[in-house]
Amino acid sequence: MTQAQSAIVPDGGPYALYVMLKVTDDAALVLQQCQRLAEIAKQTQEVFGDAQMGVAVGFSPAFCRTHGLAYPEGVTDFRPRESRKHRAPHTDCDVFIHLHGLRHDLNFYVFQQWLTPIKKVVDVVDETAGFRYLDARDMTGFIDGTENPQGLARDAVAVIPDGPFAGGSVALVQRYVHDLPAWERLQQAAQEKVIGRTKPDSIELEDMPDTSHVGRVDIKENGVGLKILRQSLPYGSVSGEHGLLFLAYCQQQHPLDVMLDSMFGERDGKTDMMLSFTQAVTGAIMFMPSQTTLAQYVE
Ligand code: HEM
Structure with a gap:
């Protein structure tokens, strides 16, 4: 009954589609279409073959407030960060779609089927196709x-375990654009100091800066490590923008905020x-309701 949406917990497939949308009119129609996402993915796979698709839809706290949709207390809109050198901007968007699976074409097809009936009442703010690299x-x-x-x-970290929002999750979405020429000017040992792990085999450095x-x-807070479930993938083209579409799910917003604060100098x-x-060019916090809560949004 309180199941998380299917994209949230499973290991993401090699392809993903991440879409931020702004609703310009007829929010009721958009909410109805949000209910249909899982069904469209199911029907598509019945026709074209199982791609082990995961799908999820979420809403910004601001959109929930405006349209009277219940969401957990303590979930707040993305707060932009700005240090002397680095920025994490906020993106004005209402709805977030996350699709992943074994086939890029089916992610594309499902999103197209989903979008067509509501195209006139939403703006696509950012659409990013991720691929395992x-x-x-x-x-x-x-x-x-x-x-x-x-x-x-994975479940324990990403999904609200009990209470009225059981099965829900909080998402942090940020698209980062890499400066690979600058990165590649660093020697491997210097790159490893930047990341804090070895490059070939991802072993944590003993003298981690x-x-x-x-x-x-x-x-760690009170001796306990903060945990999030990342569902990020690289994206982009060689001659154009490329980088990481960062996406993480968590049963509370707090760990996501603390990590961002720490990265951007606010700790x-x-x-x-x-x-x-790398430069963050989008940013949003989204509430990803359980399948039950999602159904209640249109009752
Ligand atoms: C770890 C890359 C953004 C949270 C890592 C690792 C890499 C990486 C290479 C080490 C291997 C691993 O454990 O996965 C990146 C890149 C980013 C990015 C390229 C953006 C361009 C973020 C953001 C957050 C975050 C925005 C959180 C708000 C984490 C966490 C770990 C991690 C929690 C595991 C740390 C540990 O306990 O060892 N990331 N990351 N990352 N990253 Fe990121």
């Missing part, structure tokens, strides 16, 4: 996902060295 590496060449929770821990990426986001004044080589 090499052996699950970010375009910096480092393995991304080593410390992601596995097995049952606290301004390395892992040094910034591996955070102890120190910033993540990785941010000298």
